[in-house]
Amino acid sequence: MKILTGNDLRSGAVTWWNGSGWSLFVDDAVDVGKDAEEILAREEAARRVNVPYVIEASIDAAGHVRPAHIKDRVRALGPTVRRDLAVPTAQKTGWDWVI
Amino acid sequence: MYRYDQYDQAMVDARVAEFRDQARRRLEGKLTEDQFKPLRLMNGLYLQLHAYMLRVAIPYGTLDSRQLEKLADIADKYDRGYGHFTTRQNIQYNWIKLEDAADILAELASVEMHAIQTSGNCIRNISSDHFAGAAADEVVDPRPYAELMRQWSSFHPEFSYLPRKFKIAVIASEKDRAAMRLHDIGIRIVKRGAEVGAEVYAGGGMGRTPMVAPLIRDFVALDQLITYAEAALRVYNRYGRRDNKYKARIKILVHELGAAEYTRQVEEEFAHLLSVGVEPPLAELERIKAHFAPPPFVSSEVETPFEQHLSTILEANGGQGSAFGRWVRRNTHPHKAPGYVSAVISLKPAGGIPGDATSEQMRLVAKLARDHSFDELRVMHTQNLLLPHVRIADLPAVWQALDEAGLGSPNMDTIEDIIACPGLDYCSLANARSIPLAQRISERFAETGRTEVVGELKLKISGCINACGHHHAGHIGILGVDKKGVENYQLSLGGSEAEDVSLAKITGPGFDEDGVIAAVEKVTDVYLAKRSDGERFLDTYRRIGMEPFKEALYG
Numbered sequence: 183m184k185i186l187t188g189n190d191l192r193s194g195a196v197t198w199w200n201g202s203g204w205s206l207f208v209d210d211a212v213d214v215g216k217d218a219e220e221i222l223a224r225e226e227a228a229r230r231v232n233v234p235y236v237i238e239a240s241i242d243a244a245g246h247v248r249p250a251h252i253k254d255r256v257r258a259l260g261p262t263v264r265r266d267l268a269v270p271t272a273q274k275t276g277w278d279w280v281i
Numbered sequence: 282m283y284r285y286d287q288y289d290q291a292m293v294d295a296r297v298a299e300f301r302d303q304a305r306r307r308l309e310g311k312l313t314e315d316q317f318k319p320l321r322l323m324n325g326l327y328l329q330l331h332a333y334m335l336r337v338a339i340p341y342g343t344l345d346s347r348q349l350e351k352l353a354d355i356a357d358k359y360d361r362g363y364g365h366f367t368t369r370q371n372i373q374y375n376w377i378k379l380e381d382a383a384d385i386l387a388e389l390a391s392v393e394m395h396a397i398q399t400s401g402n403c404i405r406n407i408s409s410d411h412f413a414g415a416a417a418d419e420v421v422d423p424r425p426y427a428e429l430m431r432q433w434s435s436f437h438p439e440f441s442y443l444p445r446k447f448k449i450a451v452i453a454s455e456k457d458r459a460a461m462r463l464h465d466i467g468i469r470i471v472k473r474g475a476e477v478g479a480e481v482y483a484g485g486g487m488g489r490t491p492m493v494a495p496l497i498r499d500f501v502a503l504d505q506l507i508t509y510a511e512a513a514l515r516v517y518n519r520y521g522r523r524d525n526k527y528k529a530r531i532k533i534l535v536h537e538l539g540a541a542e543y544t545r546q547v548e549e550e551f552a553h554l555l556s557v558g559v560e561p562p563l564a565e566l567e568r569i570k571a572h573f574a575p576p577p578f579v580s581s582e583v584e585t586p587f588e589q590h591l592s593t594i595l596e597a598n599g600g601q602g603s604a605f606g607r608w609v610r611r612n613t614h615p616h617k618a619p620g621y622v623s624a625v626i627s628l629k630p631a632g633g634i635p636g637d638a639t640s641e642q643m644r645l646v647a648k649l650a651r652d653h654s655f656d657e658l659r660v661m662h663t664q665n666l667l668l669p670h671v672r673i674a675d676l677p678a679v680w681q682a683l684d685e686a687g688l689g690s691p692n693m694d695t696i697e698d699i700i701a702c703p704g705l706d707y708c709s710l711a712n713a714r715s716i717p718l719a720q721r722i723s724e725r726f727a728e729t730g731r732t733e734v735v736g737e738l739k740l741k742i743s744g745c746i747n748a749c750g751h752h753h754a755g756h757i758g759i760l761g762v763d764k765k766g767v768e769n770y771q772l773s774l775g776g777s778e779a780e781d782v783s784l785a786k787i788t789g790p791g792f793d794e795d796g797v798i799a800a801v802e803k804v805t806d807v808y809l810a811k812r813s814d815g816e817r818f819l820d821t822y823r824r825i826g827m828e829p830f831k832e833a834l835y836g
Binding site: 189191192193194195196228229232233250251252253256257260261262263264267281 | 714
């Protein structure tokens with residue numbers, strides 16, 4: 183599946199396209215399929231999110247949306263070395279999910 | 282230390298106001314990210330994996346307690362209660378909001394600090410020997426010259442859009458504690474007879490193409506130093522490549538032209554500039570020097586020989602083998618003033634994150650500086666902090682306070698004193714995580730008690746080829762790479778960023794995370810088995826070569 187991600191303009195926080203807006207939780211990300219470029223163009227013009235981009239992802243066995251690349255999995259949860267600063271998603275997935 | 286005059290303050294205040302307006306326009310949607318990005322980068326504001334990151338300049342690593350307390354306040358008010366000290370003597374905040382950035386810059390300006398030129402293709406923060414102004418072996422305090430260069434390079438209109446970023450280090454002793462020859466320009470203040478001048482090196486650097494800077498001038502008179510630096514930059518600005526960012530650093534120009542031809546062109550430009558008269562008046566240097574006058578050291582202990590005095594203090598506090606004794610032996614450095622030492626504050630607790638300090642730790646260090654170090658502090662490129670002027674008699678109290686705050690690790694220049702970049706845990710450029718390796722290695726060596734046995738061993742970890750973790754200069758270096766989406770680590774041996782500078786060589790195929798930690802242990806096993814009396818790891822490597830290590834790793 184293809185999902186969209188970027189960083190919120192005001193806070194810089196990692197965000198995921200949920201079909202109607204931007205969510206802080208990767209599990210809210212939806213498959214944008216062939217609409218990716220159209221949504222990206224529209225959202226770039228809206229200037230709410232910095233440099234949104236499309237990535238590959240999958241649904242793992244537990245039902246979580248899992249970005250294909252480790253960099254985006256680190257973005258999804260937070261720094262692996264400061265688990266106290268993680269987004270709440272991390273509590274559901276566990277940190278092994280990143281590697 | 283240097284204090285802003287009206288011009289410094291006016292420049293910084295004007296930049297804050299300018300950035301506030303730029304940020305407002307971005308937040309209102311009137312600027313695109315493409316338009317805004319170069320503006321925010323000029324003010325040290327990056328966008329990293331999880332948030333904006335602000336890099337604050339700490340010129341030549343010198344701070345006072347008021348400034349460190351401000352950095353602690355910013356960590357609490359605008360970030361998440363901590364900061365990260367970098368390998369170029371700066372501090373980074375990892376969780377900054379764009380809507381707060383201008384307010385943070387205003388708070389920094391209130392204590393004579395800023396984030397200007399901590400990013401972009403310009404002359405970056407001037408770095409220096411962290412023991413400057415205190416070291417027993419320095420010719421002079423190099424910081425006035427670093428400050429002069431800071432003023433010359435700040436907003437220099439001709440050098441605001443260089444082919445690539447440009448880093449300068451200034452030192453003033455035979456010992457190189459600033460990786461001077463791994464900078465774009467390295468300056469060593471030297472004495473020729475009674476005259477003080479500068480050796481100039483150009484074209485060093487780490488990154489994807491590491492180079493050791495060759496000497497291009499063995500003596501520049503100090504009243505021509507800025508003119509010579511200007512000439513070196515001009516030649517680079519004119520001929521450095523702008524078509525390929527990977528070949529745009531000055532090291533590539535110097536390498537491709539050859540040091541002799543580059544030097545010839547610099548000398549030609551230097552002669553021209555001398556006729557133009559770009560050198561600031563010596564009176565300005567003298568004005569700056571006055572800010573760096575030595576503090577009023579207490580001379581009551583002068584009559585007692587240093588070792589005897591230190592021995593008395595040690596015996597009264599548990600002896601050489603005590604935790605305090607180990608810290609004194611490992612973390613203090615000889616001082617130019619009798620009765621004093623410089624004390625290294627380790628930001629490398631076993632299992633900790635190299636370079637991170639909480640706001641509470643920063644406030645404690647600020648208090649110690651105020652109470653015990655003439656209100657002076659230093660940031661070290663090794664990602665530690667330093668109290669430059671501590672009376673030997675004060676060491677027990679200083680150590681006890683540090684130890685209670687988790688800052689008393691006796692590990693300077695040991696395998697626990699690891700330099701590590703933020704890596705893939707924070708950095709958008711990284712390919713692999715650096716910090717977890719540092720944590721596991723330091724923990725492993727601390728637990729097994731091998732740190733002291735191994736002695737001096739500088740281990741440096743970078744999460745990508747940009748080499749912010751100085752892996753090329755590690756006695757042991759580790760580089761994280763992306764191997765088909767999986768973290769992989771290349772091991773290298775034999776680097777040094779000191780006066781015996783050398784570039785590390787890769788051992789062979791890379792390892793996964795567990796594998797590279799095991800590899801570090803194997804490498805130290807070889808060293809312990811092969812070392813002669815008094816040899817450091819680096820000495821043994823240089824004597825026996827790579828083969829015994831490769832045999833242990835891959836044989």
